[in-house]
Amino acid sequence: MPRPDATVPAKVAASPDAPSDAALPPPPDAVERWTDRYFVRTKEAIGKFGDKTVTYAVFMRRPVIFTPRLMIRWLEEVSAARNIRFRIEQNYSEGEWVGAGEPLLYITGSIYHLVDLETLYLQKLGATCVAAYNAFTMCNDLPKVAFLAMDARHCAGTEMAEMMAYAAAVGSEAARRESGAVGFIGNANDATAHYFGRDRGMGTMPHALIGYAGSTVRAVEMFVETFPGDDVIALVDYFGREVTDTLAVCRRFPELAAAGRLGVRLDTHGGRFVEGLDPQQSYAVLERHAPAAVRRYRNDTELRYLTGTGVSAAAIFHVREKLDAAGFPKVRIVASSGFNVDKCRVMGDVGAPLDAVGTGSFLPDSWRETYATADIVDYDGVASVKVGREFLLKRKPPAQAKE
Numbered sequence: 223m224p225r226p227d228a229t230v231p232a233k234v235a236a237s238p239d240a241p242s243d244a245a246l247p248p249p250p251d252a253v254e255r256w257t258d259r260y261f262v263r264t265k266e267a268i269g270k271f272g273d274k275t276v277t278y279a280v281f282m283r284r285p286v287i288f289t290p291r292l293m294i295r296w297l298e299e300v301s302a303a304r305n306i307r308f309r310i311e312q313n314y315s316e317g318e319w320v321g322a323g324e325p326l327l328y329i330t331g332s333i334y335h336l337v338d339l340e341t342l343y344l345q346k347l348g349a350t351c352v353a354a355y356n357a358f359t360m361c362n363d364l365p366k367v368a369f370l371a372m373d374a375r376h377c378a379g380t381e382m383a384e385m386m387a388y389a390a391a392v393g394s395e396a397a398r399r400e401s402g403a404v405g406f407i408g409n410a411n412d413a414t415a416h417y418f419g420r421d422r423g424m425g426t427m428p429h430a431l432i433g434y435a436g437s438t439v440r441a442v443e444m445f446v447e448t449f450p451g452d453d454v455i456a457l458v459d460y461f462g463r464e465v466t467d468t469l470a471v472c473r474r475f476p477e478l479a480a481a482g483r484l485g486v487r488l489d490t491h492g493g494r495f496v497e498g499l500d501p502q503q504s505y506a507v508l509e510r511h512a513p514a515a516v517r518r519y520r521n522d523t524e525l526r527y528l529t530g531t532g533v534s535a536a537a538i539f540h541v542r543e544k545l546d547a548a549g550f551p552k553v554r555i556v557a558s559s560g561f562n563v564d565k566c567r568v569m570g571d572v573g574a575p576l577d578a579v580g581t582g583s584f585l586p587d588s589w590r591e592t593y594a595t596a597d598i599v600d601y602d603g604v605a606s607v608k609v610g611r612e613f614l615l616k617r618k619p620p621a622q623a624k625e
Contacts, residue, residue: 246296247381250303257341268334276333277600279325279614284591286351287358288314289392293346306335317396325614340596348594349586350389356584357393359563361403363570370424371409373582387414390584432460438467439474455485455556464497465544472550485554488533496537504529504536511539512572527568533559535574542575
């Protein structure tokens with residue numbers, strides 16, 4: 223059912239939002255330089271032969287979670303600079319699931335002022351809708367696990383980093399509504415932390431601090447001395463001694479461990495097994511904790527997530543076993559390294575004992591799936607769209623359709 227219309231430049235009602243003075247690129251006076259040239263030429267022709275009021279339908283070719291906020295914010299900025307108004311009819315609310323080909327929204331206004339904006343507003347919509355869908359799916363598959371968005375380093379610049387943080391927050395909130403998921407509780411930098419209701423980014427240490435300190439325990443000591451009031455997540459794969467260094471850190475800080483303020487992060491790369499595991503031992507661990515996991519059909523990728531190298535389900539169960547046996551049941555396990563939609567689904571399927579996941583792998587995997595498209599469906603009140611896109615035309619209410 224269509225949602226209440228929005229007329230730009232009215233403010234978009236969504237929270238948390240970016241600060242009101244944070245303009246999105248490109249600025250209105252740079253539109254011509256950044257838009258497709260044929261749109262600029264079309265605008266010049268319309269300026270010569272006369273304006274019309276048109277309606278654009280915007281859609282995507284795959285299921286998505288609707289994330290219109292950044293696109294609408296940018297249209298606000300352009301409309302204010304040009305002293306004009308666009309009417310936007312959102313067919314869905316932010317965070318709703320939308321099927322492939324369904325019109326996401328309609329934009330109505332002067333074709334002279336809209337035609338050169340299509341390139342740029344579509345850039346702010348498609349990738350966020352797909353990333354939000356991925357984040358939603360991951361949170362639903364691991365509803366009891368807290369997620370941290372660690373995508374910024376994988377983004378193509380700061381504009382994309384903002385788009386992806388926004389997408390993770392919207393997808394996460396949709397999963398909370400759907401399944402009561404914990405979802406994304408924060409991200410790794412300050413600039414976009416507001417999307418997660420925070421003032422600052424989250425995180426404790428990278429591998430660089432371990433190398434600098436010379437040992438995992440010493441790196442944690444440095445962190446505790448520098449930030450004495452903070453909880454600690456120790457990165458334990460640097461020296462390939464995930465179990466040994468995990469237990470060493472716990473024994474060095476037993477008070478933090480007993481209070482549930484200590485965690486360990488597994489980030490083992492795919493070139494080796496976690497300490498103490500090999501293929502045979504990995505199967506044995508799963509046999510103890512999730513015996514059905516490998517007794518039904520699994521493809522090669524799923525088997526790798528279960529028993530392979532890197533941060534597998536077997537590795538997580540293995541470290542949990544060692545922590546519990548050593549008397550540290552409250553120490554949390556945080557996993558990272560390739561936790562995408564498929565890996566999260568497998569981890570949820572076998573009940574891997576995860577407390578949190580740090581990931582940037584909600585970013586779209588296939589960029590061609592992020593392409594949003596806009597087509598004009600009405601010129602001065604006359605419905606018209608290119609052949610094959612008739613599904614984008616506005617549906618008349620039943621009473622009107624009978625006339």
